[in-house]
Amino acid sequence: MTWRFWFAMAVSAGAVACAPARPTPEVGRATYQANCTGCHGAGGQGDGTVAGLVFGGAPDLTRLSARNGGTFPDARVMSVIDGYTRRQQHGGVMPEFGPLLEGRKVLWRAPDGTLTPTPVKLVALAEYLQTIQVTED
DSSP states (O other): OOHHHHHHHHHHHHHHHTOOSOOOHHHHHHHHHHHTHHHHOTTSSSOOHHIIIIISOOOOGGGTTGGGTTSOOHHHHHHHHHTGGGTTOSSOSSOOOHHHHOSSEEEEEOTTSOEEEEEHHHHHHHHHHHHTOOOOO
16 A cells, blocks of 8 residues: 555544534533623623623623624634634733633634634534524614
């Protein structure tokens, strides 16, 4: 057998190792309840007790699509949750959840079509947030 065969086998094994079954809605909901309700509230409207008492409120997560022209900004949402877009900001009140959400990975398709190994809990959380979006009245 040629080196190409073994290379293809190694690449395939790596893709399978970081591409488990898609996360279920329950994983996203449970991740949200465990990490986000204190600030964003049970329904995502930004009315959690921690945010209300300490910060004067948190962003309403049910209107992310509405504030983005009707399209759910999944890449931006995951980047904010992970902390990647906030690393250079000083004094931000939302913690970085990237280390907390590490673990198994799934291949997530970025808006430009690139398949990116992404923590399954992070993808599940973004997918859950997409399910709680409300439309403009």
